[in-house]
């Protein structure tokens with residue numbers, strides 16, 4: 119099996135060794151974002167790509183993807199205006215967050231958004247009233263085993279409910295575009311897509327009319343500390359399942375990738391605040407960035423970022439790695455191997471941190487400012503926004 123391995127540098131060396139800037143900060147390489155988009159485009163040329171803006175909403179990232187031809191999965195009127203503000207046409211947007219107020223649906227429709235994902239009768243009714251005639255996809259709840267950050271039942275509906283939602287949407291004058299699902303983020307089992315595509319085919323059969331669009335969601339993984347299956351394996355599994363389950367009139371396909379497009383483009387540069395041997399006998403390493411400064415996905419150690427320091431290659435020993443705030447939950451990893459030479463003031467870099475990092479940072483917990491983001495373009499040798 120070919121895999122994507124964490125041994126390959128996740129981002130250009132020039133970005134890793136970025137110019138000195140106040141710590142912490144996130145550097146995002148636009149050339150890597152464009153390269154990942156091109157890779158996904160080549161692996162699944164038959165699928166429309168809607169980039170999940172929530173993964174990294176930096177204007178320069180959105181502009182790079184818009185320039186490459188991407189559409190956008192948006193979750194709120196705020197994201198809609200951000201993307202439209204860059205000049206993206208509203209037809210390239212999919213409002214995929216089914217939890218929203220009538221005013222938010224009306225605002226989206228007023229801005230020209232036509233495609234919505236839904237998963238409840240209540241939301242279908244809201245759509246019919248606030249976005250009459252809009253195109254809808256009904257989101258299925260699917261098996262998320264193998265995902266590092268599953269949705270845990272928050273979204274989607276059962277196959278039987280999906281049939282009834284499709285019928286309800288049709289009866290209320292909405293345009294029934296099709297079905298969607300999300301197999302959970304950082305999904306390391308390509309077969310998860312095959313099962314979900316099978317479920318979608320059953321729902322389409324129950325509905326009794328062909329669906330014209332099947333949105334396969336996001337979930338495509340990146341190699342953090344461990345290798346993950348190659349993208350080609352996901353593409354082959356998806357293609358085979360679509361042929362098998364929709365042999366007569368296959369729907370058009372869409373994907374909503376977030377993590378895959380931006381994670382490996384980012385390096386979070388931080389430094390060590392303190393190293394102390396504590397009452398539990400353990401070595402505690404406190405960094406100047408933590409759970410509330412952008413590393414939200416370390417909750418439950420769901421995402422194990424690869425770490426780099428200037429002492430790499432030297433002897434290592436176990437440590438607890440914690441963030442700087444006064445919250446007891448601000449502990450990143452309870453048992454991680456770090457260089458024994460690590461001292462206060464040393465740099466510590468979190469690799470492949472371009473997804474779900476700055477967008478999750480608190481606006482000021484403990485008086486700490488939001489994570490600054492600096493976009494560079496190693497492909498063009500130019501520098502972008504600093505915030």
Ligand SMILES: Cc1ncc(COP(=O)(O)O)c(C=O)c1O
Pocket residue numbers: 170173191214215300302303304335336337338374375376377378
């Ligand atoms: C509706 C929807 N689509 C796509 C994504 C992107 O998923 P991923 O980053 O796993 O590709 C998310 C992530 O939360 C999501 O909620």
